[in-house]
Amino acid sequence: xxxxxxxxxxxxxxxxxxxxxxxxxxxxxxxxxxxxxxxxxxxxxxxxxxxxxxxxxxxxxxxxxxxxxxxxxxxxxxxxxxxxxxxxxxxxxxxxxxxxxxxxxxxxxxxxxxxxxxxxxxxxxxxxxxxxxxxxxxxxxxxxxxxxxxxxxxxxxxxxxxxxxxxxxxxxxxxxxxxxxxxxxxxxxxxxxxxxxxxxxxxxxxxxxxxxxxxxxxxxxxxxxxxxxxxxxxxxxxxxxxxxxxxxxx
Amino acid sequence: xxxxxxxxxxxxxxxxxxxxxxxxxxxxxxxxxxxxxxxxxxxxxxxxxxxxxxxxxxxxxxxxxxxxxxxxxxxxxxxxxxxxxxxxxxxxxxxxxxxxxxxxxxxxxxxxxxxxxxxxxxxxxxxxxxxxxxxxxxxxxxxxxxxxxxxxxxxxxxxxxxxxxxxxxxxxxxxxxxxxxxxxxxxxxxxxxxxxxxxxxxxxxxxxxxxxxxxxxxxxxxxxxxxxxxxxxxxxxxxxxxxxxxxxxxxxxxxxxxxxxxxxxxxxxxxxxxxxxxxxxxxxxxxxxxxxxxxxxxxxxxxxxxxxxxxxxxxxxxxxxxxxxxxxxxxxxxxxxxxxxxxxxxxxxxxxxxxxxxxxxxxxxxxxxxxxxxxxxxxxxxxxxxxxxxxxxxxxxxxxxxxxxxxxxxxxxxxxxxxxxxxxxxxx
Ligand SMILES: Nc1ncnc2c1ncn2[C@@H]1O[C@H](COP(=O)(O)OP(=O)(O)OP(=O)(O)O)[C@@H](O)[C@H]1O
Ligand SMILES: [Mg+2]
Numbered sequence: 001x002x003x004x005x006x007x008x009x010x011x012x013x014x015x016x017x018x019x020x021x022x023x024x025x026x027x028x029x030x031x032x033x034x035x036x037x038x039x040x041x042x043x044x045x046x047x048x049x050x051x052x053x054x055x056x057x058x059x060x061x062x063x064x065x066x067x068x069x070x071x072x073x074x075x076x077x078x079x080x081x082x083x084x085x086x087x088x089x090x091x092x093x094x095x096x097x098x099x100x101x102x103x104x105x106x107x108x109x110x111x112x113x114x115x116x117x118x119x120x121x122x123x124x125x126x127x128x129x130x131x132x133x134x135x136x137x138x139x140x141x142x143x144x145x146x147x148x149x150x151x152x153x154x155x156x157x158x159x160x161x162x163x164x165x166x167x168x169x170x171x172x173x174x175x176x177x178x179x180x181x182x183x184x185x186x187x188x189x190x191x192x193x194x195x196x197x198x199x200x201x202x203x204x205x206x207x208x209x210x211x212x213x214x215x216x217x218x219x220x221x222x223x224x225x226x227x228x229x230x231x232x233x234x235x236x237x238x239x240x241x242x243x244x245x246x247x248x249x250x
Numbered sequence: 251x252x253x254x255x256x257x258x259x260x261x262x263x264x265x266x267x268x269x270x271x272x273x274x275x276x277x278x279x280x281x282x283x284x285x286x287x288x289x290x291x292x293x294x295x296x297x298x299x300x301x302x303x304x305x306x307x308x309x310x311x312x313x314x315x316x317x318x319x320x321x322x323x324x325x326x327x328x329x330x331x332x333x334x335x336x337x338x339x340x341x342x343x344x345x346x347x348x349x350x351x352x353x354x355x356x357x358x359x360x361x362x363x364x365x366x367x368x369x370x371x372x373x374x375x376x377x378x379x380x381x382x383x384x385x386x387x388x389x390x391x392x393x394x395x396x397x398x399x400x401x402x403x404x405x406x407x408x409x410x411x412x413x414x415x416x417x418x419x420x421x422x423x424x425x426x427x428x429x430x431x432x433x434x435x436x437x438x439x440x441x442x443x444x445x446x447x448x449x450x451x452x453x454x455x456x457x458x459x460x461x462x463x464x465x466x467x468x469x470x471x472x473x474x475x476x477x478x479x480x481x482x483x484x485x486x487x488x489x490x491x492x493x494x495x496x497x498x499x500x501x502x503x504x505x506x507x508x509x510x511x512x513x514x515x516x517x518x519x520x521x522x523x524x525x526x527x528x529x530x531x532x533x534x535x536x537x538x539x540x541x542x543x544x545x546x547x548x549x550x551x552x553x554x555x556x557x558x559x560x561x562x563x564x565x566x567x568x569x570x571x572x573x574x575x576x577x578x579x580x581x582x583x584x585x586x587x588x589x590x591x592x593x594x595x596x597x598x599x600x601x602x603x604x605x606x607x608x609x610x611x612x613x614x615x616x617x618x619x620x621x622x623x624x625x626x627x628x629x630x631x632x633x634x635x636x637x638x639x640x641x642x643x644x645x646x647x648x649x650x651x652x653x654x655x656x657x658x659x660x661x662x663x664x665x666x667x668x669x670x671x672x673x674x675x676x677x678x
Contacts, residue, residue: 052672057579078583085581096576096675100264112253113582 003030010063025219036197038207041216089158093170099143128156148179165196276602279552286544292638311524312498361501385468388476400428401457404472411475414457428458556658563662575674588667595659603651
């Protein structure tokens with residue numbers, strides 16, 4: 001199977017010569033469709049930086065990032081925007097919602113960005129919110145929700161475009177353990193449905209639930225646990241080829 | 251696009267107070283400028299109207315210099331008839347002088363309207379001591395547009411002595427209104443040129459002219475009355491002298507000569523020419539001063555408003571840093587982020603100027619009513635709308651203000667568009 005994301009000799013430095021800081025140092029890794037991968041490490045070890053680069057939000061200082069075998073450095077900004085809006089979903093530690101807007105408005109943001117027709121938006125938002133168990137909170141102001149509810153809205157927002165990969169940066173970082181567990185449940189349910197999961201976390205228990213852990217220390221991978229063989233997840237290839245096709249027609 | 255518009259409106263409504271204050275600033279600027287343009291339009295259309303009623307831009311009034319001097323009081327009188335003064339003289343132009351005038355290059359000889367100027371000493375009411383100087387003449391043939399405030403023009407084919415007075419006369423003569431003067435009898439006094447004896451001609455008032463800036467034609471009388479007065483004026487004249495004239499109405503060739511050139515030519519021959527724009531120039535210059543003041547004020551207000559837009563949008567960009575970061579992380583293009591903020595600026599400009607249009611129309615119409623009301627300073631010019639609002643005047647201003655807003659919004663919008671999503675997501 002071909003990796004969906006592959007990174008070779010990835011280095012990311014901040015600043016210039018005298019005060020240069022190497023956040024990521026010569027990383028190599030591959031992520032396969034349908035995997036769940038945890039990126040773990042101490043604060044400042046470069047987890048978020050790596051995730052941003054994998055999510056094509058940031059460019060490496062050197063090295064290559066390939067998506068479906070294509071080097072992303074060759075893609076235009078427009079193409080990258082399009083890729084992110086079509087194939088990626090994002091969940092952040094601080095939620096990042098527009099607090100004055102309703103839940104509905106927050107959830108359909110990716111559809112607006114992807115220029116989905118207006119009348120298709122609401123049904124899809126309802127469906128996504130149903131998945132996270134908030135279907136009857138459509139017109140609540142985002143501000144009025146609890147932290148766990150907010151994160152569920154963010155998950156609904158992340159899945160509304162039917163992404164192939166969900167990037168989650170500390171998705172449970174702001175939640176108590178019970179609510180955190182619910183969010184984790186949701187994420188792994190999506191993973192079982194075929195979504196590739198890349199989770200940045202401090203939480204060893206959460207990391208242990210993932211197929212694979214990438215351990216960072218001072219910008220280097222300190223364990224390269226082999227990709228486990230898993231036979232239960234073969235059904236997802238059909239979904240991936242479907243989205244791949246919509247990519248081509250664009 | 252519609253989606254973008256909705257999103258932008260939505261964003262504007264987030265901070266209602268700030269949006270309102272920005273729009274208010276734009277409103278003040280646009281309000282001032284629109285009122286200014288409205289006055290300009292009003293004055294222009296009034297002047298155009300007046301020029302038409304005076305015969306057009308190529309129209310010139312010719313007289314010997316002393317005649318024009320003594321006439322100038324009546325010429326510029328807009329409301330008050332001038333009391334009769336026995337010492338004022340009008341010198342008639344002779345046939346030789348007429349021939350000389352016709353030979354001046356640029357004046358169109360065929361166009362000379364040598365209306366038989368009637369020499370009337372004064373007008374009064376029977377049994378009344380109050381006398382007023384008046385010029386009277388039969389209406390020249392042709393298309394003179396004269397607006398009336400009451401009644402009608404004299405019948406061109408009647409044997410009756412009819413007169414259509416100039417504005418102001420009915421009141422001076424003691425009638426309570428223009429309508430009250432209708433069908434009343436007035437007396438035109440004509441002096442015997444030799445014996446100085448006064449002959450009174452009784453005429454029926456059939457109409458009153460609407461006020462204008464000047465009244466060149468004087469009172470209009472029916473041909474029968476004109477003939478009678480003229481016969482009295484010229485009863486000692488040899489027939490050849492009968493076509494005396496004080497004022498010549500003529501047209502000049504605008505394609506070959508400017509007004510100034512024609513007037514210079516007349517002056518060289520010892521005459522004075524008065525064009526319609528001379529007369530209108532006096533009116534214009536008064537309003538020009540007002541408009542310059544208005545324009546400066548409006549311009550400053552708009553400048554302040556533009557700075558307000560820049561400020562508002564910068565604040566908005568700062569406030570929405572995380573939101574912009576999220577949008578961009580989720581794949582929104584920089585172009586669209588720019589468009590959202592630029593459109594926000596344009597919408598601020600749009601609503602500000604629309605508010606300016608609506609309020610200034612409201613105030614403008616109220617002002618029009620006020621200045622024409624009794625005691626208002628334009629009471630005597632009912633056809634003069636001080637403020638006139640036309641799409642041709644208003645639309646360019648709305649567009650201009652939207653354009654200025656767009657310019658003002660460019661820097662903040664660029665700042666938003668250039669935000670790095672990662673930086674923005676880290677922003678607290
Ligand atoms: N824009 C930047 N300029 C300079 N240094 C940066 C920048 N962004 C990140 N860094 C540095 O890179 C290193 C890695 O940062 P990163 O955010 O990836 O850490 P992290 O592992 O996600 O930490 P945490 O668990 O606290 O979120 C840190 O030392 C950080 O200070
Ligand atoms: Mg981090």
